[in-house]
Every structure is written in structure tokens, then in C-alpha cells.
Amino acid sequence: MHISKYRLQRPRRSFWLNAFILACGFLILPLTANAGLFSSKFEAEVQTEQVAIKLHTDTLAGGYQLIDTQGLKTLLDNNKEILIVDAMPYQDSYKKEHIPTALQFEFPITSMPEWKATGTDGKTQSNFANLLGADKDKTLVFYCGFVKCGRSHNAAAWAIKMGYNNVYRYPGGIYAWKGAGFETEGE
Structure with missing residues (x-):
């Protein structure tokens, strides 16, 4: 017991x-x-801050505006006349999937202050102007893969340099679009 x-x-x-x-x-x-x-949490915040500052700096330097995923979706849903340009490579990206109605024109990831056809898959500034059209007040939206990708910055900055007035960069790109659960299309 x-x-x-x-x-x-x-x-x-x-x-x-x-x-x-x-x-x-x-x-x-x-x-x-x-x-x-918890250092990885804090290190991740430093990286997020660096990306945010670069995005801000690029936006100021490029002279364009930013649009988020829901803003772009709303423009598309309201049938606004916009031209969406995917700035990623055709074969490796655009052909596989892109935002519906988007056209493709490749730009390099790294800064392109002077036009270099080697960074645009051999295409000229004239080719880019033809894609964008004559209406300098048309709404243009440029995107690439994700926030860190510089292709959409180069594309939007060049549109501004060429006199277009209603230029947006969609920094979240195809990753944010898919992350929001929106459909894509391919060729």
C-alpha cells in the first residue's frame, strides 16, 4: 500500500x-x-528593408508610379484600356505563363541607362516604341518576376524617358499575381 x-x-x-x-x-x-x-527573423527584416529602399530609390530615379496586385486586377476587371508588358525572357518565362493580356518585351535585370540591344533580346528602342504605341497618355504597366527583379524598373524607366506619361511598375510581378490566386496564361 x-x-x-x-x-x-x-x-x-x-x-x-x-x-x-x-x-x-x-x-x-x-x-x-x-x-x-531568432536571428533569421531579424536578418530577414534587414533584407526586406534593403529591397524596400531599392524599390523606393528605383521608383524615384525612374519617374514612374507603382501599382499593387489588387490595383492591377481592378484595372483588368474594369476593362480599363491598359497595356501590360512582361519584361522577362520570352522562352524561359513569358511563353510558359504570364498575366492575361500582357505582351512581352525583354529587359535586363541590371540597370540599363543607355539602350543596349544585347539586354533586350536584340530589339531596338524603335521596336519598344512600336509596342507601346503612339498614345503617350496610355496606361502602361510593366512587370517581371518579383520585387527584387530589375527588369520592370528598366522597362518603366525607358517608357518615361521616351515621353510616356502614365507609367506604372508592378513590382510584385508574376509571383505576387500567382500568390494572390489570379489566373495566368501561356502560349
Whole structure:
């Protein structure tokens, strides 16, 4: 009988011991953040900040406006006359999938302050002007893969340089479009 009492009391001690360990863990946990336990969260924030600052800097330098996923979807749903241009490579990207109604004109990822046909799949500035059309007030939206991709920046900046007035960059690109659950099309 003495043994059964011992067994009945043992879980109680184990519970309190576990509760004590758990409480100590909760007290120590916030201190471990500075010791590197959550460093990836903080490092990720530094990377997010760098991307945001670059996007802001590019937008100011390019002179264009930004549009988000829902804004672009609303324009499409309202049948607004817009020209959407996918600035990614035709074979590797556009042909596989793109935002519905988008046309394709490749631009390089890295900055292109001077026109280089090597960065535009051999196409000229005249080819780009023909794609965009004569109406300088037409709404133009340029996108590429994702926020860090510089192709859409180059495309939008060149449209501004060429005198177009209603130019938007959709920085989230095809990743954000798909992330929102919107349909794509391919050729």
C-alpha cells in the first residue's frame, strides 16, 4: 500500500517539475533572441528593408508610379484600356505563363541607362516604341518576376524617358499575381 501512495504522488512532483522547467523556459526565451535563436527573423527584416529602399530609390530615379496586385486586377476587371508588358525572357518565362493580356518585351535585370540591344533580346528602342504605341497618355504597366527583379524598373524607366506619361511598375510581378490566386496564361 505504501508503494501505491508513492506512485500516486510521483506524477504530482513530475507535473510541478515540468511546470517549473516550462516557466523557466518562458523566462529565458526572450533573452535568447539576442543570442541568435531568432536571428533569421531579424536578418530577414534587414533584407526586406534593403529591397524596400531599392524599390523606393528605383521608383524615384525612374519617374514612374507603382501599382499593387489588387490595383492591377481592378484595372483588368474594369476593362480599363491598359497595356501590360512582361519584361522577362520570352522562352524561359513569358511563353510558359504570364498575366492575361500582357505582351512581352525583354529587359535586363541590371540597370540599363543607355539602350543596349544585347539586354533586350536584340530589339531596338524603335521596336519598344512600336509596342507601346503612339498614345503617350496610355496606361502602361510593366512587370517581371518579383520585387527584387530589375527588369520592370528598366522597362518603366525607358517608357518615361521616351515621353510616356502614365507609367506604372508592378513590382510584385508574376509571383505576387500567382500568390494572390489570379489566373495566368501561356502560349
